[in-house]
Amino acid sequence: MADNAGFTPSAPGENPPPYTSSVATLNDFSSKSNLTEKNQQSLAEDPYDPFENRDPNGASAGGALSHLLKSSLGTGILAMPMAFHNAGLAFGMAMTLIVGFLCTHCVHILVKTSHNICREARVTSLGFAETAEKVFEYGPKGMRPYSNFAKQFVDIGLMATYYAAACVYIVFIATSFHDVINYDCGINWDVRIYIAITVIPCLLIGQIRHLKWLVPFSMMANIFIVVTFAITLYYMFDQPLVYSNKPLIANAADIPLFFATVIFAMEGIGAVMPVENSMRKPQHFLGCPGVLNTAMITVVSLYAIIGFFGYVRFGDEVRGSITLNLPEGAWLGDTAKLLMAVAILFTFGLQFYVPNEILWRKIGHKFSPEKQNITQILLRSGIILVIGGVAAAIPNLEPFISLVGAVFFSLLGIFVPSFVETVYLWPDRLGVCKWKLAKNIFLGVFSILALVAGAVASINEIIEMYSDDD
DSSP: OOOOOOOOSSSSTTOOOOOOOOOOTTTTOOTTTTHHHHHHHHHHHHHOOOGGOTTTTTTTTHHHHHHHHHHHSSSSHHHHHHHHHHOHHHHHHHHHHHHHHHHHHHHHHHHHHHHHHHHHHSOOOOOOHHHHHHHHHHHHHHGGGHHHHHHHHHHHHHHHHHHHHHHHHHHHHHHHHHHHHHHHHHHHOOHHHHHHHHHOOOOOOOOOGGGGGGGGHHHHHHHHHHHHHHHHHHHTTTSSOOOTTTSSOOOOGGGGHHHHHHHHHHHHHHHHHHHHTTTTOOGSSSSSHHHHHHHHHHHHHHHHHHHHHHHHHHHHOOSSSGGSSTTTOOOOHHHHHHHHHHHHHHHHHHHHHHHHHHHHHHGGGSOOHHHHHHHEEEEHHHHHHHHHHHHHSOOOOOHHHHHHIIIIIHIIIIIIIHHHHHHHHHHTTOOOOGGGEEEEEHHHHHHHHHHHHHHHHHHHHHHHHHHHHH
């Protein structure tokens, strides 16, 4: 309670501040008084530019674009033909473009909200979770007590999302080597053996702790991916394409798997804020063309092309990664599989960087400086071993990708950005007739439907997979 009881004059004759009451009213939820009025007045008198204090040695726009492409062009793009198999040609193409636009919009509103709240809070940069925290802290009075919950929710969600996606990466790498080596060498090793072998290089690359040191790996991975795409496109068009036996719209029961796979493929939401925060000129991230728009136009175009023609070429035989459909024993097909496996291995470092930064920020202070290095090594190694164990438990790409996309990426990639923007704009900056509120409600409902339907369909597919093995 803000009364005058504790007032001590700092100079003779100084009057106490006026009495104010802390009793809540019905207008508290909609009010942004007290906390933000001072900031708005301060901004008007002395505008704060968060971009001026960025690291001059930070990443360039080209480096940021490379990281952003790598965060989106992972195993997901190779799963797009399987997504089209679950959607049909016409429905799959239309929904890929729409979901691509929605994902891009959600990233845009997250970054824009982060920039705006940085100005109000007068800080240089904020991560994903810190953005959510500050938006609640500076938002309507009724939401301010939940600022720490918002931060913890995003942090835990990000860790779960990217550790789960790392499991998918290990399954993909192991499956690629399994198919090539088993066929060419005439052996019959189980894919779980290759998962155990894959964990070894992951243990090494997972020790990299600085984003800029991952740039060379991202560059090489991008080159390998381009070569793989070229080879894949060659095999996609080496025979006449047959469209007549492909449905325009697939069975309704399979459509949730499509949405879950596409959301998994396109969402790089956890890497967005670290990449943006690492830029020396973050104003180049948004805008036209901008790093974000360039990356997402490239990503959505590639996804639509690979998904559509990959499904037309391989039909019902298409697998969780289209590279696994390339001819066995052919040197060109084997090269594509191995290059993509190495590219995903190099991407593992970036995938692993985000959750470990979050985790270490929460627990690092509990260890003395002289023990922090060995603690990080042991912690990272232990997490990678657990990830390898989960991958060995579900060594099947198709349902794994759909499950991760449905549960994690739909929640963090679509629901959270739209909700955070709503809190930031509430109550009087939501546009004419509150169209931004209506838009964000639609995004929230869409993400929840994708989560529930996709998760149910994926879990059923995993259960059927183990039932067939029995």
